[in-house]
Structure formats: structure tokens, C-alpha cells
Amino acid sequence: MTQAYLNGAFTALEDAHISPMDRGFLFGDGVYEVIPCYDGQLVAMPYHLERLAQSLSGIALTSPHSDDALTSILTELVNRNGGGDLGVYLQITRGAAPKRQHAFPEHIEPTVFAYTFAITPPSDGSPETAKCFSAVTRTDQRWDRCHIKSTALLGNVLHMMEAIDAGAEEVLLFNSDDELTEAAACNVFVVCNGTVLTPALDHQILPGVTRRQCLELLEAHTDWPVEIRPVLRQEVAQAEEIWLSSSTKELAPIVKLDGKAVGDGKPGRMWAVAQKLFNEYRFSAN
Ligand SMILES: Cc1ncc(COP(=O)(O)O)c(C=O)c1O
Known part of the structure; x- marks a missing residue:
């Protein structure tokens, strides 16, 4: 039975209840993190805590816990769920107020919720273990604050459904200048003429922990050219390789993109090297 954490107590997930007046429920007024854990060890926790602090600051919410306290809570939660390979979901909302009003209420306690779910460890970089994706392209119709890891994900959800309705598994989003932003639930890397391209961080994309780790690993362990700059729709359409990046x-x-093979339609040579680096160094940011 999955164990959860809610506002100071560990409990069975089905016994964790929040008020319908919680602003996370009413307004999506909250932020979250998903932290992978392999063999009971949380991955890149310092980076997740850093981004959580940025997201909380982005919605003017003070964290109810120090970084050390949050780490202890999540470590305890992982242990209570048997360790192993888990995704850890952590959500902090502004909390429940007596009245539904848009303006931030005063004197309410944030709601802190966490639970775990089973995950399979990522590929070792061999073609046999690769989980390959097909994607479609669409115009990014989300909001202008995508750098905040907000629980208000309806824009992402509707884009993901566009992919699924088109028989694909992800969607690559482009802004009105035909520049790549990200995917519904991932950042994106593109290989063009042997150069690795990824969009720069701004309000249009989430500062992915995996994106950050990938850039660090490529810098430290390869001599590949890497460019962090606007990536044009045409470059994506002609790419030799496209990679999704996300924590899990x-x-x-x-x-496959918009029904056509990317490169030779198989996991790319550079992807294999990059994913092998993750296998070797995924805990290097701990
Ligand atoms: C919209 C979006 N972009 C990027 C990412 C990747 O972020 P991370 O690597 O921190 O998991 C996610 C992950 O959930 C996401 O939802």
C-alpha cells in the first residue's frame, strides 16, 4: 500500500484527504517537483530543491520547510515505500481558505503533499532498452510563465491530448516565431549536423533538471559542439536526432515526428552516448 505524506503526517495514500477549499484544487495555486529515486537514492535533489525555491518564489509562496527538512521528509517517504526505483511527487499549494477569492488570503497554511509511484530505470543507452517516442508538432498555446513548475497544467494536458489524438506520444511545441519551446512534459534536444541544440531558458520553458544535467554531462565528458539558442522549426524537421529529457x-x-522518421527512424548514435553518461553519472549532482 502506497504511503503518502500530508501536512506533517505519513499515511496510506487513500487516507490522505485535503479540503475542497484548497487553492491547489480551486485555482491550481501550487507548485510541484517529481524526483526520481533509484535503489532508494534520490537523484539530483539539490537541483530539485533549487528549482522548487524558484517556483515558490514565482508564486510568492514561502516554503513551509527548510531544504533539509524537505529532504528528510522525502527520504523517510522513500523508506516507508520500500526504497527501490520510485518517482517521488511533491506538491506545495497555498492551502485552504474559508472563502474562494482570487487574491491571496492571509494567514493560511500551505498544503504539503508527497507520494511515490513505481518507475522503471531508464535505458542503459543500448537500442534494445531504448523507450522510443513518436511526436507531433503544434503551436504552443500555454501561458507566459512556463518557467514556474506550477500544478496548473491544463495547457500541457490539452497539448498532450493533441498528441494522443494524433496517435503519437508527445508533442513538440513552437512559439509564434516558429522557435521550439519544449514538449508537453519534457525539454527537448535536437542534433543538427552533429551539433546538439537546445532552447535557452526563459519564460517559455521549464528549467528541467535533466536538461541541466545533460548539458553538464556533455560539457564534462564529450567534445561535441553544443549550442543553447533558438531552435527553428525547420531545424527540428531536418534533425538527425531528437531527444526528450525529463527526470523519469x-x-x-x-x-518519428509528424509521421516521418527522424534520421533513420532508430535511436541515434549520439543519444546512446549521452544516455550512457546518465547511467554512469546520474548521481553526480547529489
Ligand atoms: C513542461 C515540462 N518541461 C520539462 C520537463 C522536464 O523537467 P525535469 O527534467 O526537471 O523533469 C517537465 C517534467 O515534468 C515538464 O513537465
Whole structure:
């Protein structure tokens, strides 16, 4: 039975209840993190805590816990769920107020919720273990604050459904200047003429922990050219390789885009090297 954490207590997930007046429920007024854990060890926790602090600051919410306290809570939660390979979901909302009003209420306690779910470890970088994706392209119709890891994900959800309705598994989003932003639930890397490209961080994309780790690993362990700059729709359409990056996937190859093969339609040579680096160094940011 999955154990959860809610506002100071550990409990069975089905016994964890919040008020319908919680602003996370009413307004999506909250932020979250998903932290992978392999063999009971949380991955890149300092980076997740750093981003959580940025997200909380982005919605003017003071964290109810220090970084050390949050780490202890999540470590305890992992142990209570048997360690192993888990995704840890942590959500902090502004809390429940007596009245539904848009303006921030005063004197309410944030709601802190966490639970775990089973995950399979990412690929070892071999083609046999690659989880390949197909994707479609769409115009990014989300909001202008995508750098905040907000629980208000309806824009992402609707884009993901566009992919699924088109028979694909992810969607690559482009702004009105035909520049790549990200995917519905991942950042994106593109290989063009042997150069690795990824969009720069701004309000249009989430500062992914895996994106950050990938850039650090490529810098430290390869001599590949890497460019952090606007990536044009045309470059994506002609790319030799496209990778999704996210905490639970690490790097996953997109092998089909808008119905056409990416490269030779198989996981790319550079993806294999990059994903092998994750296997060796995924805990290096701990
Ligand atoms: C919209 C979006 N972009 C990027 C990412 C990747 O972020 P991370 O690598 O921190 O998991 C996610 C992960 O959930 C996401 O939802």
C-alpha cells in the first residue's frame, strides 16, 4: 500500500484527504517537483530543491520547510515505500481558505503533499532498452510563465491530448516565431549536423533538471559542439536526432515526428552516448 505524506503526517495514500477549499484544487495555486529515486537514492535533489525555491518564489509562496527538512521528509517517504526505483511527487499549494477569492488570503497554511509511484530505470543507452517516442508538432498555446513548475497544467494536458489524438506520444511545441519551446512534459534536444541544440531558458520553458544535467554531462565528458539558442522549426524537421529529457525518462529518442522518421527512424548514435553518461553519472549532482 502506497504511503503518502500530508501536512506533517505519513499515511496510506487513500487516507490522505485535503479540503475542497484548497487553492491547489480551486485555482491550481501550487507548485510541484517529481524526483526520481533509484535503489532508494534520490537523484539530483539539490537541483530539485533549487528549482522548487524558484517556483515558490514565482508564486510568492514561502516554503513551509527548510531544504533539509524537505529532504528528510522525502527520504523517510522513500523508506516507508520500500526504497527501490520510485518517482517521488511533491506538491506545495497555498492551502485552504474559508472563502474562494482570487487574491491571496492571509494567514493560511500551505498544503504539503508527497507520494511515490513505481518507475522503471531508464535505458542503459543500448537500442534494445531504448523507450522510443513518436511526436507531433503544434503551436504552443500555454501561458507566459512556463518557467514556474506550477500544478496548473491544463495547457500541457490539452497539448498532450493533441498528441494522443494524433496517435503519437508527445508533442513538440513552437512559439509564434516558429522557435521550439519544449514538449508537453519534457525539454527537448535536437542534433543538427552533429551539433546538439537546445532552447535557452526563459519564460517559455521549464528549467528541467535533466536538461541541466545533460548539458553538464556533455560539457564534462564529450567534445561535441553544443549550442543553447533558438531552435527553428525547420531545424527540428531536418534533425538527425531528437531527444526528450525529463527526470523519469532521462533522455528518450523521438524516432518519428509528424509521421516521418527522424534520421533513420532508430535511436541515434549520439543519444546512446549521452544516455550512457546518465547511467554512469546520474548521481553526480547529489
Ligand atoms: C513542461 C515540462 N518541461 C520539462 C520537463 C522536464 O523537467 P525535469 O527534467 O526537471 O523533469 C517537465 C517534467 O515534468 C515538464 O513537465
